[in-house]
Amino acid sequence: VGLVARAVEAAGIPTLSLSSAWDITYAVRPPRAVFVNFPLNHQLGKPNDPKLQRRILLDALRAFELFWQPGMMLTLPYVWDANDTSWEEQDYGPEAQLYGVGRAVQEGFVEQKLKRA
Amino acid sequence: MPIAYIPRTRERYADYSPYRWALNHSAPWAPLTKPLRDCKLALVSSGGFYLEGQAPPTDADTPCGRIPKDVDLAELRIAHHGYRDNDADHDPNIVLPIEHLHELQAAGVIGEFAEWVLSFPTIYSQDKTCRVIAPHVVEELKAMRTEAALLVPV
Numbered sequence A: 001v002g003l004v005a006r007a008v009e010a011a012g013i014p015t016l017s018l019s020s021a022w023d024i025t026y027a028v029r030p031p032r033a034v035f036v037n038f039p040l041n042h043q044l045g046k047p048n049d050p051k052l053q054r055r056i057l058l059d060a061l062r063a064f065e066l067f068w069q070p071g072m073m074l075t076l077p078y079v080w081d082a083n084d085t086s087w088e089e090q091d092y093g094p095e096a097q098l099y100g101v102g103r104a105v106q107e108g109f110v111e112q113k114l115k116r117a
Numbered sequence B: 001m002p003i004a005y006i007p008r009t010r011e012r013y014a015d016y017s018p019y020r021w022a023l024n025h026s027a028p029w030a031p032l033t034k035p036l037r038d039c040k041l042a043l044v045s046s047g048g049f050y051l052e053g054q055a056p057p058t059d060a061d062t063p064c065g066r067i068p069k070d071v072d073l074a075e076l077r078i079a080h081h082g083y084r085d086n087d088a089d090h091d092p093n094i095v096l097p098i099e100h101l102h103e104l105q106a107a108g109v110i111g112e113f114a115e116w117v118l119s120f121p122t123i124y125s126q127d128k129t130c131r132v133i134a135p136h137v138v139e140e141l142k143a144m145r146t147e148a149a150l151l152v153p154v
Helices: A002-010 A022-028 A050-066 B005-012 B098-106 B126-143
Strands: A015-019 A032-036 A072-076 B040-045 B049-051 B065-068 B076-078 B116-119 B148-152
Touching: A002 A015, A002 A022, A002 B126, A002 B148, A015 A022, A015 A050, A022 A032, A022 A072, A022 B005, A032 A050, A050 A072, A050 B098, A050 B148, B040 B098, B040 B126, B049 B065, B049 B116, B116 B126
Parallel strands: A015 A032, A015 B148, A032 A072, B040 B116, B040 B148
Antiparallel strands: B049 B076, B065 B116
16 A cells, blocks of 8 residues: 555645554655554554554554655554564464455454464 | 564565565655644555445456445455454454544544545555556545545555
8 A cells, every 4th residue: 555655645645654564664665654563454453442543543643744754654652462472473474374365244254363362 | 573574475475486575765745734633534445345235346346445434334344365364344443443533523633534435455466556556546535635645554
């Protein structure tokens, strides 16, 4: 989506990308990016934790107004689990499982779960 | 510490020719000329979200789907070839903060939440992303007179 962000920005619309993959985002270099060190696809936090999600979104929007030059990337200081960093080894690591190939539905989605908190 | 996804990808797909990641040393820039509380903000996601009953956005199909901002989250579906767990199925707000943007509009943090949420699945072709998806997203954003865009990569 970084490439899309660059195209949108080039068309004159300011963008902010909310990433959880630091190295990929830094390589693609979207105009503005906020990084949250959470498992992929969990940029705004944990499911059913609207307070956390809202705080992260508010921080990201504040950063949107703060950035002053292209390519800036801010890391937000949120920690997924202070007592357990094992997700970092599992997420997309050698042991990772592939998911959601093709189609997923909310109810009865029974594919194997990653070993996450 | 951030996870090094590029080396992990290289390791995982060691049997294939290495993926050439997009590498840029500079970025385009459109200054935000007014505070977000006065801006119309659009949400764009590469999470492959679509509505129940719609054709899922796929590589060959529609480059990018439109979801009305007033969608019932229970009607959202995901078509994405990437790996994922089912957290986003249970609470799409973790990657698609629709409920929060409604709240932030009501609270005056953003001026207006744009009427269509745009979503497409991540594809590995940079060429197609730039030639097909990106211009389509730009067109949709311009049609909504979007003044700022929040993009959430998946």
